Amino acid sequence: MDSEKINPTTLQPRNPPCTGRAYSPSPPKRTHAASISFTPPKRLPPAATTVRAPPAPGYYAAAPGMGHPSGYNTATPMHALQRGPTPVDCPVCGQREMTRAETHSGNTTHGWAAVLCCCFCLGCIPYLMSSLKDVDHYCGKCGVMLATWHNSGRVDVHHAVRN
Numbered sequence: 001m002d003s004e005k006i007n008p009t010t011l012q013p014r015n016p017p018c019t020g021r022a023y024s025p026s027p028p029k030r031t032h033a034a035s036i037s038f039t040p041p042k043r044l045p046p047a048a049t050t051v052r053a054p055p056a057p058g059y060y061a062a063a064p065g066m067g068h069p070s071g072y073n074t075a076t077p078m079h080a081l082q083r084g085p086t087p088v089d090c091p092v093c094g095q096r097e098m099t100r101a102e103t104h105s106g107n108t109t110h111g112w113a114a115v116l117c118c119c120f121c122l123g124c125i126p127y128l129m130s131s132l133k134d135v136d137h138y139c140g141k142c143g144v145m146l147a148t149w150h151n152s153g154r155v156d157v158h159h160a161v162r163n
């Protein structure tokens with residue numbers, strides 16, 4: 001009962017007879033140059049290049065043309081205070097004035113002092129570096145402490161702005 005047995009020799013693929021001529025595609029047909037019409041690229045509408053970016057959040061500017069009597073046209077919100085003196089609207093006296101920034105040793109200072117003291121016996125260094133200290137902002141008019149900027153980036157607002 002070997003009728004279904006397939007002779008493996010019959011499954012060998014037969015190589016196509018070599019014709020001796022490689023297939024060569026027909027040469028590309030030449031097109032008349034006059035039939036090609038060049039179209040210049042369309043210009044983008046100019047409105048796409050004049051999109052103005054919205055103002056940065058956290059800042060509000062005074063109305064244009066109206067200068068604030070204090071000389072500071074913009075006031076920084078309390079929670080956006082940074083290290084340096086910044087014009088703010090004092091919620092206590094209601095005046096817009098540059099804050100008086102005073103550094104003091106904060107938690108970051110003590111942390112660096114502990115690390116440096118343990119590793120290099122240089123625990124006094126952080127207390128000499130103002131860049132590692134926190135900053136208290138006092139009102140330039142009434143002298144009330146308004147906010148404390150911490151070296152970690154956190155801002156403690158001591159007097160909220162009255163609405």
Ligand SMILES: [Zn+2]
Binds near residue numbers: 091094141142
């Ligand atoms: Zn004040």
